[in-house]
Amino acid sequence: MHEDEKNLEKWKEAIEKQEIPKASLENAILKGFQGAKEKRAKQMVRKRGLWTIVAAAVLMLTFITSIRVSPVFANAIASIPGMSVIVDMIQDNKGLQMAIENEHYQAIGVSGESKSFKVTLEGLITDENGLIIFSSAAQKNSNQIQFSSVRVLDQNGVPISKNGSYSFNYPELTHTAELEFETKIPTDELLIEYTFSKDEEEASETIQIPFKIELKPIKKEQYIINETVEVKGQKIHIRSITIGSLKTAIEVEYDAENTMKIFGFEDLRLEDEKGEVWTSIQNGVTARGSDNPNVMTYYLQSNYFRQTDHLTLKFNKLMAMDREDAFIIIDTDKKEIIRQPKDKRFSNLAVNGRLVTIELQREAGYHHDPFSEYMDAKGKKLTSVTGTFSYTDDDNIKLGFEMPNEAYTNPLRLPLTYYPSYITGDISIQIK
């Protein structure tokens, strides 16, 4: 075998003689690492149920900030058991902080265990017909399973919650779940059920913890507005504003005749007579659609617990672009971008097996994935298996998605659901 090994030795030498592009290599590792972190961050905000739930895709990863809380809030939480776990989760939501300051928080602190996890139901905050549940978890083994859903069951084990949206914080293993009920908040004994699963497989483990809601009922305040405003010729009907203890909901209809597709508000806010401002939810469900694609509900941090004499709804900037420009067409066989918006921000389409990547020229303050669904040449709707989001060296956003394992016909049409294109105005509507 001597001769053969000598050949292999020479082969090895030839490979080892190659120079190592040190900087690029380190960079590749960092990019891979960043990509994996961002994927995990994305998984935190899981979209379940209605397709119309628009979850906040803003990636918090790069904005790790220190905890900023008001002294009042700091005092309020010091006395509540298990609260340190929760501070992180609500640091960017002053509506929830105010609920806690106003003692509208129920500490629970009961744990349950399954094979892989120990979960503690730390506490909850209710709204008129919904609630946010705060939990913390400890993993007991290294099985790769994750939180997949949380729901509330009645005493008979019948699920009574709907529209769950979850946010899982890694590596702290804290979890928030926002759930709604068909009715007012039930006051009898309930069960919370946590389900864990591996990848997207069937539920593999569940934990149930009994609890009872003891907070005072909340009555939402609703203001019917029905006012139409115009920004750059685009009509926006503000229908109503509903202030609850968890969030403020603003129902908006974009005029069907608008020449532009409006992706959303950049700075929708409520201002009181003292100039205090409540802005959008930073981390959680930021908006919800409806059966009518032009009707959207946007959520702001709640000002329910603040006494105000006057409130004004304001906004100055909308993400919007010409309707006829709001899509791209790509060919994954030819690896070509066939059509894209006039400002040509998309480039470097690459196809590697089922994985498609494309770059988008970055714009300050823009952290969205512009795609959510796509259609093939025959109009067949496709859903990508996974999505990735990262930044390249030359400051582009690199978007990746995995094509489903099924036949499709090129070219593909991808409607844009976000795009760094804006219109501005100065809108102010007094609501009380």
Place this chain on the structure above:
Amino acid sequence: MTEMELAKQAIRGDDEAFLQLMFLHQEALYRTALAYLKSEEEALEAVQEVTFRAYEKISTLRMPEYVKTWLIRIMMNYCHDVIQKKKRFVSDEDVIEGKGISDDFTYLEVEEALNHLSEKDRQLVHMKYLHDIKIKDIADMTMTPEGTVKTRLYKAIKSLRSFFEERGEERRA
């Protein structure tokens, strides 16, 4: 910190330790990718992808002592997939196999011979001869008896040899 300690921490979810591990083995990973893919650009992309996969999977690694072998195996599997995919789209063998990274005659000959091995055997040759991983470690890591690894390696070398001999005869003829 030793490699073993780093690996243990990375398995527990320590990002810092994970990155240190990746930097520790970056050359081995890059060279593996280069040996398979023969292009600097593709090898770098492979390292990026393998970092991504390793980060997702590291919590499942049961044997921290074999983290290097584990990483190299992820790399080899990735490279193998990439090559398979290319084959599906490109029919021209020359394009697939490329020109190689060296003009050295023996290197080219070994590469060609390796291409005729099964992927399993090729991986074995890579681990043993490119990365000098001990047969015992390969056996532990792949949960194969040491004797079986030895036999397989021996057979792989034998088939490489018969490939060389055939070529030699062709040249002489």
